[in-house]
Amino acid sequence: MTRHLKMDTPATARLLDQLPSRLTGTPMDRPDGPKKVSGTATYAHEWQIEGKTFGVLVRAPISKGKLVRIDKSSIEGLPGILGVFSDDRFLRNPAQGTANEAPIQGVSEISYFGQPIALVVAETFEQARHGAHMLELVCEADTDGVYDPEASNLSPEQPEDDQLDQGDLDKAMAEAAFTVDSTYRTPNHNSAAMEPHCSIASWEGDQLTLHGSYQMVKYNVNELADSLGVEPEKVRILSPFVGGGFGSKLGIAPEAVAAAIAAKEIGRPVCVTLTRQQVFENVMRRSESRQRLRLAADETGKLTGLGHECLVSNLPGESFHEPVIQATHFIYGGENRRLSIEVARLNRMCAGSVRAPGEAIGMQVLENAMDELAHVSGIDPVELRKGNIPEIHPEEDMPYSSRPFAAALDEGAKRFGWDKRNPEPGKQRDGEWLIGMGMAAAARVNMLMESKARVKLIDDGTAIVETDMTDIGTGTYAILTQLCCDMLGLAPEQVDTRLGDSNFPKASGSGGSVGASSSGSSVYLACQDIRGELARRLGCDEDELQLNDGKASGGGKEVSLIELLAGETIEGEGHIEPGETMEKVQQATYGSYFAEVAVNAVTGEARVRRMLGVFGAGRILNHKTARSQCLGGMTWGIGMALHEAMEFDPRDGHVVNNDLAEYHVPVNLDVPQLEVVLLEERDDWASPIQAKGIGELGLCGAGAAVTNAIFNATGVRVREYPATLDKILDGLPELEPA
Amino acid sequence: MRPFDYYRSNDPADAVEAASEKGALFIAGGTNLLDLMKLDLMTPNRLIDINRIGLDEITPSDDGGLFIGTLVTNSDCAADMRIRQDYEVLSRAILAGASGQLRNKATTGGNLCQRTRCYYFYDPDMPCNKRKPGSGCSAVGGANRIHAILGASDECIATYPGDMAVAMAALDAQVVIEGQGGDIRTVPVRDFHRLPGDQPDKDNILRPGELITHVTLPPPARGRHIYRKVRDRASYAFALVSIAAVVEMDAGKIASASLAFGGLAHKPWHDPEIDDLLIGEAPSDALFDKAADILLADANGQGGNDFKIPLARRTLKAVLREATGERS
Numbered sequence A: 001m002t003r004h005l006k007m008d009t010p011a012t013a014r015l016l017d018q019l020p021s022r023l024t025g026t027p028m029d030r031p032d033g034p035k036k037v038s039g040t041a042t043y044a045h046e047w048q049i050e051g052k053t054f055g056v057l058v059r060a061p062i063s064k065g066k067l068v069r070i071d072k073s074s075i076e077g078l079p080g081i082l083g084v085f086s087d088d089r090f091l092r093n094p095a096q097g098t099a100n101e102a103p104i105q106g107v108s109e110i111s112y113f114g115q116p117i118a119l120v121v122a123e124t125f126e127q128a129r130h131g132a133h134m135l136e137l138v139c140e141a142d143t144d145g146v147y148d149p150e151a152s153n154l155s156p157e158q159p160e161d162d163q164l165d166q167g168d169l170d171k172a173m174a175e176a177a178f179t180v181d182s183t184y185r186t187p188n189h190n191s192a193a194m195e196p197h198c199s200i201a202s203w204e205g206d207q208l209t210l211h212g213s214y215q216m217v218k219y220n221v222n223e224l225a226d227s228l229g230v231e232p233e234k235v236r237i238l239s240p241f242v243g244g245g246f247g248s249k250l251g252i253a254p255e256a257v258a259a260a261i262a263a264k265e266i267g268r269p270v271c272v273t274l275t276r277q278q279v280f281e282n283v284m285r286r287s288e289s290r291q292r293l294r295l296a297a298d299e300t301g302k303l304t305g306l307g308h309e310c311l312v313s314n315l316p317g318e319s320f321h322e323p324v325i326q327a328t329h330f331i332y333g334g335e336n337r338r339l340s341i342e343v344a345r346l347n348r349m350c351a352g353s354v355r356a357p358g359e360a361i362g363m364q365v366l367e368n369a370m371d372e373l374a375h376v377s378g379i380d381p382v383e384l385r386k387g388n389i390p391e392i393h394p395e396e397d398m399p400y401s402s403r404p405f406a407a408a409l410d411e412g413a414k415r416f417g418w419d420k421r422n423p424e425p426g427k428q429r430d431g432e433w434l435i436g437m438g439m440a441a442a443a444r445v446n447m448l449m450e451s452k453a454r455v456k457l458i459d460d461g462t463a464i465v466e467t468d469m470t471d472i473g474t475g476t477y478a479i480l481t482q483l484c485c486d487m488l489g490l491a492p493e494q495v496d497t498r499l500g501d502s503n504f505p506k507a508s509g510s511g512g513s514v515g516a517s518s519s520g521s522s523v524y525l526a527c528q529d530i531r532g533e534l535a536r537r538l539g540c541d542e543d544e545l546q547l548n549d550g551k552a553s554g555g556g557k558e559v560s561l562i563e564l565l566a567g568e569t570i571e572g573e574g575h576i577e578p579g580e581t582m583e584k585v586q587q588a589t590y591g592s593y594f595a596e597v598a599v600n601a602v603t604g605e606a607r608v609r610r611m612l613g614v615f616g617a618g619r620i621l622n623h624k625t626a627r628s629q630c631l632g633g634m635t636w637g638i639g640m641a642l643h644e645a646m647e648f649d650p651r652d653g654h655v656v657n658n659d660l661a662e663y664h665v666p667v668n669l670d671v672p673q674l675e676v677v678l679l680e681e682r683d684d685w686a687s688p689i690q691a692k693g694i695g696e697l698g699l700c701g702a703g704a705a706v707t708n709a710i711f712n713a714t715g716v717r718v719r720e721y722p723a724t725l726d727k728i729l730d731g732l733p734e735l736e737p738a
Numbered sequence B: 001m002r003p004f005d006y007y008r009s010n011d012p013a014d015a016v017e018a019a020s021e022k023g024a025l026f027i028a029g030g031t032n033l034l035d036l037m038k039l040d041l042m043t044p045n046r047l048i049d050i051n052r053i054g055l056d057e058i059t060p061s062d063d064g065g066l067f068i069g070t071l072v073t074n075s076d077c078a079a080d081m082r083i084r085q086d087y088e089v090l091s092r093a094i095l096a097g098a099s100g101q102l103r104n105k106a107t108t109g110g111n112l113c114q115r116t117r118c119y120y121f122y123d124p125d126m127p128c129n130k131r132k133p134g135s136g137c138s139a140v141g142g143a144n145r146i147h148a149i150l151g152a153s154d155e156c157i158a159t160y161p162g163d164m165a166v167a168m169a170a171l172d173a174q175v176v177i178e179g180q181g182g183d184i185r186t187v188p189v190r191d192f193h194r195l196p197g198d199q200p201d202k203d204n205i206l207r208p209g210e211l212i213t214h215v216t217l218p219p220p221a222r223g224r225h226i227y228r229k230v231r232d233r234a235s236y237a238f239a240l241v242s243i244a245a246v247v248e249m250d251a252g253k254i255a256s257a258s259l260a261f262g263g264l265a266h267k268p269w270h271d272p273e274i275d276d277l278l279i280g281e282a283p284s285d286a287l288f289d290k291a292a293d294i295l296l297a298d299a300n301g302q303g304g305n306d307f308k309i310p311l312a313r314r315t316l317k318a319v320l321r322e323a324t325g326e327r328s
Ligand SMILES: Cc1cc2nc3c(=O)[nH]c(=O)nc-3n(C[C@H](O)[C@H](O)[C@H](O)COP(=O)(O)OP(=O)(O)OC[C@H]3O[C@@H](n4cnc5c(N)ncnc54)[C@H](O)[C@@H]3O)c2cc1C
Pocket: A660, A661, B025, B026, B027, B028, B029, B030, B031, B032, B033, B034, B050, B070, B096, B097, B098, B099, B102, B105, B106, B107, B108, B109, B110, B111, B112, B113, B114, B161, B162, B163, B164, B206, B210, B211, B212, B213, B236, B237, B238, B239
């Protein structure tokens, strides 16, 4: 049996609010938590597999050109070496999320510094790494590599779908009471997940098993099969635990394909784990951006025009470009609009989805521009935003689904004590520190993706949930368990949730904040399927059925669940598909951020003192894991504002700060006590469980609250992220005399 | 990582003897050396483990100072009550460095010998005169935000990245070194590290196989002890500019002053002219500016690190104010 739902109409039934069991939404501990803190959750590299060997990828030492020859003899005598592999099927770069097919392949064309062009396999990791360092390559470098996206001789592409010209923005700017016209730049970011990318490939005959660290197993199977030229049925991927993804593990990556090719060749399992340096060199980056923001407003601060024109980059041949303007389309009004994206082709590692692609940097800069508008117009930043929330979508004649945007702004302002802020910059001092407050709005599109799950209600009254969905640290194990508990009236110990095995029903995977609502809906539907059968057995309507505490009741009858099962296992399948509710309304999640920042008047060092985020994302499935997502997002927001940037050598475009000593992410001392408030909300248009995505919302503008606070503290507007002290120093007042 | 021999020594003289072989290196906490070996950036063929040779205590010296054994960990040194009370600047400097975990492993000698964090030094495919003499310096004309503004050469513009040694330079500590045959020599911390000149591969004056046995601190220096580290994040980042200052006031005048600077050069920077300028003077902004003028007279930015010049000036003035002003 399968319960199938295509979301063509809003799900107004809200069954989860009527069930006797109400675990969903509570801050239940993760069932996988004890395993994780005791080291018994098995991550990709840790699988003990008989005969396991180790491979280390070899980097291209040039940014553009050709691989002429690999001198395998250069490492022949080294201890432990089992082989050197280099193959036309090797991936140039990881597949983009949901690509479902192989990315660009081949090793002879070198397109970026660090491109994996060979694999050295040895008995131990150390031997393989040494071999990879020692392997002699003959490469021919081209002199026409492109490393600067803003180089004047480039003519960036203009993707058709990302060129909106509505009304007359120039005229609106000319006639406006208040205007902003500012250009910002954001740097490249690397996800730097704690668990580096890893695959262990093992073959049994023509059957490949890959233990990997992947976010979207269903797609990854097809991508891997296509890369190798084998049938998808011959490929199984296991990814039950993923030590952080952030988009960097969406698509199949070079290490998986190289491991599979080598393992086939030597007849033993091959484990390829990236070193931290390799994570920086050949994992997806978030593209740098140049963003020109133009805002035109009347005397009341109402927007009459909105321009958001962006330049981003990627490798030649890549379809993805950073969708910087994604939320700009719908968050604020203004009838005259120019929203566009240009893409420069660079010899720099592949750009792809990095947590909150689009909004992370797009909202950040839009919210800086809004702060500029608030400043020039003298209107309070919170009020300015509230006054620009459009009735209907400003570009498409479309209403919004549930949208607690104004509520998030009000709630945040109240809790933070926003009324105590002095709008005039540079006025508050605490010893050597200048203190400022800033705020920003959060917005992120909401999506639903096709997802399937199977639930088995076993004759002893326990249940097993199976889906190839992943838990990338986000809490999937917890929320799917909670949903199953409520739907079947079971306790958490009675539900065993199993994830990340491609033999299980195909789920959405984790990415784009779709995982919880999509896979959650599929488990919900699978349980409904079971409830239908239980109701039939009990002889009542499904609507009447009550499942609680191992008992089933309805139609005036009550029996124990075990009795009803009568020695049988009931299997239910759930299948959710997106439908017309995605087109009929604009679905999104919203929020607000408030930050207090101290800037050292001597050195320009900026430190966040406190920060609040208020978010609405439909039904919250687990308050603890949802809050953790927001804490992580806001922490990254602090990093984006103050620390994080990949630095490139201007001459050959290679990344120079390729480890966590020099690629700075916020450390404990940079992150004050963060406060997260989750608003009570149901969005019937989003999913049958009224939930929306929350995984990325925490950093869709968070950095702007910090940099807006820097402006309030100092009067310095940093338009080149991150706001390191060298960019603040010049604008600081002379030191006061002793 | 290249295959290497491992030898555990139980006694300083034995360790020195074992290290006389070409290509041998001591390993203490390993927090720097192992990182470099993993990347084949340092390729010793023999490691002499000195963790069991003793020398892990802080003991009084005859003249009222202290001997810090080379294997005293950074954590222990910073927490020692004598250091905290009498050499506060040293304790503060150590605690400003690295992370708790690293400081638990890091040792006194290892910290002195830590190598630069220049990005290109860390990349085996990049020309670097420090790693491979004669190959060129990639940082010149490259990414050089963290590089030196003082005392650099065309061959190398790297900095010495540590904090502990900056405080030791301000305190005028001495490094005790044991060579072959029990040969002992003592070198001021101020002269221990070198400027790159045309031999950037040599970070310091240690000769191959020589063992640091102790650092000696002179009798306690009275006055205010300040260590100010300016960095890109609140913790766990190397200094962009750091200043160790020990300043004593008497009747409104500066009675004694000793300053050293980190993040600016290939060595902890100490300029006796600055100390001399300050001593005997009443504190004033004009005086502090003059001190900064001396410090930065020959400063040279490389592009990415130009900001360090105004930053060093501002930080120096603030430190001197704090050192000489009313204590709040
Ligand atoms: C991420 C990170 C951040 C850091 N941040 C900072 C910071 O902010 N500030 C700071 O000051 N430091 C910082 N450090 C560096 C840290 O302080 C050093 O790694 C540590 O002090 C080295 O000590 P060790 O005992 O581990 O040395 P080892 O790694 O064991 O040795 C380093 C070198 O010293 C030599 N050596 C060791 N002992 C002796 C001896 N007795 N005689 C002769 N030679 C000897 C070794 O042969 C080797 O060449 C950081 C390190 C890391 C990894």
